[in-house]
Amino acid sequence: MESFSQRLRAAAGPAWSRAVEHRFVRELCEGRIADADMARYLVQDHRFIDAFVTLLGAAIAGADDFSARLRLGRFAGMVCSEENDYFLRAFEALGVDEVARTQAPDAAPTAAFKALMREAAASSSYAAALAVLNVAEGLYLDWAQRAPQPRPPSFVHAEWITLHDNPFFADFVGFLRAELDRVGPAEEALARSFFERAVALELAFFDAVYAPESP
Secondary structure (H helix, E strand, O other): OOOHHHHHHHHOHHHHHHHHOOHHHHHHHOOOOOHHHHHHHHHHHHOHHHHHHHHHHHHHHHOOOHHHHHHHHHHHHHHHHHHHHHHHHHHHHHOOOHHHHHHOOOOHHHHHHHHHHHHHHHOOOHHHHHHHHHHHHHHHHHHHHOOOOOOOOOHHHHHHHHOOOOHHHHHHHHHHHHHHHHHHHHHHHHHHHHHHHHHHHHHHHHHHOOOOOOO
């Protein structure tokens, strides 16, 4: 019998598959993505951190179990330290200075995804927060686990893959799925709405790496 999270994943199947098999993912994992495209992607992805930490905070507040709060808190710490450090080193390697990084406008999918994260946080629904987190982290685990070995020679590519394909991250995604399976069915329509919108935005976000050309 399919779990609740598996049913949501199956319902979003076409968009999910297009995202994890996207041109951006292929070029990144093969180490052949153009520096300008990678820089554009990272500048936009870094914009998520504030909204994402807000979402994690809402999940911590909404969790009904202390051990779940600890798991979410540890992950928030990783995002604010190791992951943020990667961004700063990658920007330096790609020649993206602070002015270019901060003055570039949000792409439309970036703005929409930030708004979705804040909407889920403001809903005070643990299930809504988990639905978005399951997409934001589960979709990345899915594509990163498909990345071929050896990793690309550039740390900009290799570390971004490894940040989303390691035992700690895989275990955390498993935890997110189990929590959504546990609390999601009680708020099925809400969780499904947030999940499906998040998948659509992940796909649009990858598309925007190559804007204005088609992916």
